[in-house]
Amino acid sequence: MNITIDHLNMTYPTGKQALRDINLQMETPSLIGLLGPNGAGKSTLMKLLVAALLPTDGSISVDGTPLTACEKQLKSSLGYLPQHFGLYDELSIWQFLDYMAALKGIQNSRDAIERAITATDLTEKRKAKIRTLSGGQRQRVGIAQALLGTPEFLIFDEPTVGLDPEERIRFRNFFSETAQDKLVLLSTHIIEDVQSVCNQLIVIDQGRILFTGTPEALIRQAEGHVGMFLEQRGDSENPSLHITSRVNTAQGVLCRGVSETLPGGAQAMEPTLEDAYLFLITREGGAQ
Numbered sequence: 502m503n504i505t506i507d508h509l510n511m512t513y514p515t516g517k518q519a520l521r522d523i524n525l526q527m528e529t530p531s532l533i534g535l536l537g538p539n540g541a542g543k544s545t546l547m548k549l550l551v552a553a554l555l556p557t558d559g560s561i562s563v564d565g566t567p568l569t570a571c572e573k574q575l576k577s578s579l580g581y582l583p584q585h586f587g588l589y590d591e592l593s594i595w596q597f598l599d600y601m602a603a604l605k606g607i608q609n610s611r612d613a614i615e616r617a618i619t620a621t622d623l624t625e626k627r628k629a630k631i632r633t634l635s636g637g638q639r640q641r642v643g644i645a646q647a648l649l650g651t652p653e654f655l656i657f658d659e660p661t662v663g664l665d666p667e668e669r670i671r672f673r674n675f676f677s678e679t680a681q682d683k684l685v686l687l688s689t690h691i692i693e694d695v696q697s698v699c700n701q702l703i704v705i706d707q708g709r710i711l712f713t714g715t716p717e718a719l720i721r722q723a724e725g726h727v728g729m730f731l732e733q734r735g736d737s738e739n740p741s742l743h744i745t746s747r748v749n750t751a752q753g754v755l756c757r758g759v760s761e762t763l764p765g766g767a768q769a770m771e772p773t774l775e776d777a778y779l780f781l782i783t784r785e786g787g788a789q
């Protein structure tokens with residue numbers, strides 16, 4: 502599957518411009534991480550990709566065909582977990598997935614439901630009412646419904662919210678395996694999830710694409726801009742300096758920070774993906 506987004510703009514009736522001149526290329530197989538602050542336009546972009554919204558300007562095409570002309574075909578090969586996903590509390594997990602399979606028009610749904618339940622480790626809870634589930638278990642039900650059938654394109658919006666660390670690791674591995682022959686778009690605020698499994702990144706802020714490329718390429722942009730230093734009074738006067746950690750020592754408060762210009766005497770450190778993301782958002786935000 503090849504998805505092309507060309508000069509896409511989205512302005513809501515309120516006048517808010519959510520997306521500005523978005524140009525992207527996504528193709529199978531890929532596991533793409535979508536990063537950005539709250540309100541950056543990530544959810545709007547995902548809604549456009551599943552045809553829940555129509556763009557103000559620009560186009561989306563799937564394998565060369567405009568999305569408006571192949572919406573039905575796309576939805577038949579789509580698995581989608583929105584950030585806020587409603588569940589029917591009085592249904593059991595099995596009943597809910599059976600209902601969702603019927604909505605998706607899945608034939609012989611029993612096998613599809615079994616695969617989704619097994620993949621999300623819900624076998625022991627299959628007959629449990631959804632109202633009895635923990636937050637993490639409810640999130641797994643949401644992931645399970647996205648997996649129903651054989652979707653070629655999967656979109657997950659904050660899929661590991663509410664999952665404990667062990668579950669998050671399990672699902673990161675699962676997403677990585679799934680993307681071996683599919684297109685997976687993973688939107689999250691948990692940088693560690695992206696760094697662990699994604700082979701491509703899209704960073705968006707204030708409706709604009711700030712970066713597309715590999716995690717390694719983004720990290721390289723922050724080289725020379727991450728350091729360790731003892732905190733000084735003048736640090737607060739540096740508007741580009743973001744301190745990411747502080748540790749009390751006998752010499753004073755030892756800080757790790759990200760900045761366009763590091764304080765004098767700072768010891769350069771190898772950037773993490775989180776450092777690089779913060780540096781990009783800060784630098785591009787200040788340039789607007």
